[in-house]
Amino acid sequence: MLLSVENLSTDFPTKRGVVHAVENVSFTVGESEIVAIVGESGSGKSVMSLSIMGLLSDPGRVAAGTIDFMGADLATVSEREYRGLRGRDIAMIFQEPMTSLNPVYRVGDQIIEAIRAHERLSRKEALERAIELLDKVGIPCPQQRVRDYPHQMSGGMRQRVMIAMALACNPKLLIADEPTTALDVTIQAQILDLLRRLREQTGMAVLLITHDLGVVSETADRVVVMYCAQVVEEAPVRELFDRPLHPYTLGLLRSIPRLQDDDAKRLYMIRGTVPNPLEMPAGCHFSDRCDSCMEICRQRVPDLVEVDGHKVRCFLYEDSDGARKDDDGIAAGEARALADAETARQIAAADALLEAEDIRETEIEEHEGVKR
Structure with missing residues (x-):
């Protein structure tokens, strides 16, 4: 090495x-x-x-x-x-x-x-x-x-x-x-x-x-x-792009626009910002921005565990005692992370539509006020 x-x-x-x-x-x-x-x-x-x-x-x-x-x-x-x-x-x-x-x-x-x-x-x-x-x-x-x-x-x-x-x-x-x-x-x-x-x-x-x-x-x-x-x-490049495990990595990849995506869909966005290094959240550093955050995530920092050639730091793949979850637990964690990311994107899209409608109504009211 x-x-x-x-x-x-x-x-x-x-x-x-x-x-x-x-x-x-x-x-x-x-x-x-x-x-x-x-x-x-x-x-x-x-x-x-x-x-x-x-x-x-x-x-x-x-x-x-x-x-x-x-x-x-x-x-x-x-x-x-x-x-x-x-x-x-x-x-x-x-x-x-x-x-x-x-x-x-x-x-x-x-x-x-x-x-x-x-x-x-x-x-x-x-x-x-x-x-x-x-x-x-x-x-x-x-x-x-x-x-x-x-x-x-x-x-x-x-x-x-x-x-x-x-x-x-x-x-x-x-x-x-x-x-x-x-x-x-x-x-x-x-x-x-x-x-x-x-x-x-x-x-x-x-x-x-x-x-x-x-x-x-x-x-x-x-x-x-x-x-x-x-x-x-940490993973080989093809493995990481084909099967991202950590919610942060998943968020980074889902934020990339794709040609096959429907134009009506809003891009996924990782909510919040990187925290102040002097004011880190308790537990997992990503907990305040994670769509799959659990109670244990706010209590302690997860370890880096190995999952089928991957290394990942997340309680979706680690038990509370620090051991790697079994295959069923890992599959459930992956499914939950994907579902949470999709839900977050749909909520963001709905919020954006509501915000756009509010802006449009305000513009109409202002325009009518000027006409009077």
């Missing part, structure tokens, strides 16, 4: 209390595997990746757990050892390339710096490598573009430069944090295709952080779903 994260917790002490940005997160990434981390903004995805990279800003700290990368626990290594690993064995594509690239240096110089930090190459040799990398990531005329400044490139080009920098020393693991954010659909498809091709050519593993389930379905081998700093579900 290339990367094994076990019970990772990351905290941010504040004046109002401790923010648990990552809470007992566990997952693995195998060699040449693409694992996607999915969740809403604020679920802890980026903080988790920064914890792995050792790039947490003060006062953030890894409070507990292990990050085993190629036999070394990254949670305990020194900053000097981290500098030897970052860029060489493990690299990261940051979310916004315009703020990640230095605006006063040419892109070629920034790639050269990344290469020479880990390899004993002359500047000429590093420049040749930089041109090769720009060509590999699909930038036309790399001999000329290597002299450009970031502002002279489009968003898609800057993202490709970030990928070239990350690949400068052939890392074994690439962490891609929202690599297609703010890109149009065509460029997004090109970037995802590029990541797949690079995985096939170099054998590197990819930890893909995103909230876009379309990206996940096209790219990933396995999916880890996070909500409010916790892993709530």
Whole structure:
């Protein structure tokens, strides 16, 4: 196993209390595997990746757990050892390339710096490598573009430069944090295709952080779903899309519009918002937004249990004593979750129709008042 994260917790002490940005997160990434981390903004995805990279800003700290990368626990290594690993064995594509690239240096110089930090190459040799990398990531005329400044490139080009920098020393693991954010659909498809091709050519593993389930379905081998700093579900990508177990995952998938849906149907919407990390609901973090919430859900946090190759954190699949339910109990839980989601959608549609009727009546009254 290339990367094994076990019970990772990351905290941010504040004046109002401790923010648990990552809470007992566990997952693995195998060699040449693409694992996607999915969740809403604020679920802890980026903080988790920064914890792995050792790039947490003060006062953030890894409070507990292990990050085993190629036999070394990254949670305990020194900053000097981290500098030897970052860029060489493990690299990261940051979310916004315009703020990640230095605006006063040419892109070629920034790639050269990344290469020479880990390899004993002359500047000429590093420049040749930089041109090769720009060509590999699909930038036309790399001999000329290597002299450009970031502002002279489009968003898609800057993202490709970030990928070239990350690949400068052939890392074994690439962490891609929202690599297609703010890109149009065509460029997004090109970037995802590029990541797949690079995985096939170099054998590197990819930890893909995103909230876009379309990206996940096209790219990933396995999916880890996070909500409010916790892993709530984990499964192979096809299994997760064909049979989502957790009500949160089900809600995410049912929120996606489908061509075969009736136009009269209202899209399903997960009610409420992500809670304040300093004011989490008692019990399950998703209980206040869940259509299938039970009394036990408000009393304690469910464990992550395994169900037919799935891992899921939900009392629909777990007994009150923490044991996995039998097959009949699981089937009943799945049926209930689907029925609750459909009922919630119908109620939302009815409420929307009533609201629209109220608005229409108000407009008619106002119009008649003006006529008088």
